[in-house]
Amino acid sequence: QAQLLQSGADVKKPGASVRVSCTTSGFTFIDYYIHWVRQAPGQGLEWMGRINLYSGGTIHAPKFQGRITMTRDTSISAAYLDLSRLTSDDTARYFCAGGGFHYTDTFDVWGQGTMVTVSS
Amino acid sequence: DIQMTQSPSSLSASLGDRVTITCQASQDITNFLSWYQQKPGKAPKLLIYGASNLATGVPSRFSGSGSGTDYSFTISSLQPEDVATYYCQQHTSLPLTFGGGTKVEIK
Numbered sequence: 001q002a003q004l005l006q007s008g009a010d011v012k013k014p015g016a017s018v019r020v021s022c023t024t025s026g027f028t029f030i031d032y033y034i035h036w037v038r039q040a041p042g043q044g045l046e047w048m049g050r051i052n053l054y055s056g057g058t059i060h061a062p063k064f065q066g067r068i069t070m071t072r073d074t075s076i077s078a079a080y081l082d083l084s085r086l087t088s089d090d091t092a093r094y095f096c097a098g099g100g101f102h103y104t105d106t107f108d109v110w111g112q113g114t115m116v117t118v119s120s
Numbered sequence: 121d122i123q124m125t126q127s128p129s130s131l132s133a134s135l136g137d138r139v140t141i142t143c144q145a146s147q148d149i150t151n152f153l154s155w156y157q158q159k160p161g162k163a164p165k166l167l168i169y170g171a172s173n174l175a176t177g178v179p180s181r182f183s184g185s186g187s188g189t190d191y192s193f194t195i196s197s198l199q200p201e202d203v204a205t206y207y208c209q210q211h212t213s214l215p216l217t218f219g220g221g222t223k224v225e226i227k
Contacts, residue, residue, distance in 0.1 A: 035216075037164075045156075045164065045207055047216040061215040095163055102169045105211035106154050110163035 002027040004034075004096050004111035011117045017084040020114045022096030024077045030054040032100035034079040035107055036070065038092040046092075050099065051079060086118045122146050122210050126219025132227045139195040141222045143208035148188050152212035155184055155193045158221075159204045167206075168193065200226060 007021040022034060036048040049060030051070040058070045069082040079096060094114045097107035123146040133139050143153065151171040156164040166175045168184035171191055181196045195202055203226060208219040 044221050045158075045209075045218045047218070059214060097164075102173070102175075103152070103211055105152075105214075105216055106166065106169045107156070107164070107209070108166050108169075108175070110165070113163050 002109045006111040006114045009115040012086050014087055014120055016086050018116050020081045020094050022079045022111050029077040032098055033104055035097045035099050036081045037095045037097055040092040088118050091118045121215055122217050124208055124210055124217050124219040126208055130223040132225045133198050134227045135198055137198045139198050141193045141206055143191045143219050145189045145210055149210045149212040153191050154209045156207045157204045
């Protein structure tokens with residue numbers, strides 16, 4: 001079955017950048033999408049953006065303009081989220097989620113999440 | 121952006137009770153609505169897509185309905201393993217947006 005496995009927790013200083021990886025298995029990588037969703041401690045879910053795993057085309061929420069980069073490596077069926085100029089407001093658990101199994105923008109399968117802490 | 125207003129924010133019900141959560145969109149989302157369950161410390165799980173379609177492996181006590189701007193999610197008979205926070209999500213237009221969540225507890 002489809003599975004997503006994410007990289008481990010990370011601690012960054014304000015102003016730094018972070019990369020979260022999402023390794024996939026159990027489905028044909030290029031047929032789907034990977035979305036990135038984050039959740040601040042004790043808060044709700046926030047969609048950040050998605051990448052088309054076939055074309056590499058991306059689209060993101062306006063609030064992350066200039067700070068977010070989503071990429072993929074088809075040779076190893078992995079997707080990556082890069083977020084730059086981190087502030088304490090970026091402290092959150094970051095999830096990758098697979099879309100396109102039913103609808104492009106439904107989150108059919110999820111990674112376990114990666115906790116990113118931004119602290120000086 | 122489409123705003124999703126979910127209610128109630130929390131509820132407490134007895135085992136076997138029927139539980140209903142509602143989600144109202146700020147504009148017509150033409151049934152492009154999904155529901156997710158998130159247990160503490162875990163990733164969310166897709167339960168319902170397209171407003172009323174049950175995801176694979178999801179128990180039939182879960183259901184969804186609605187149209188236009190108003191949608192609902194029902195647990196027909198609350199079980200101990202249903203303790204979780206539930207979120208609605210619209211996928212008719214970008215940016216994708218979620219409701220604020222409903223925390224379900226056992227009375």
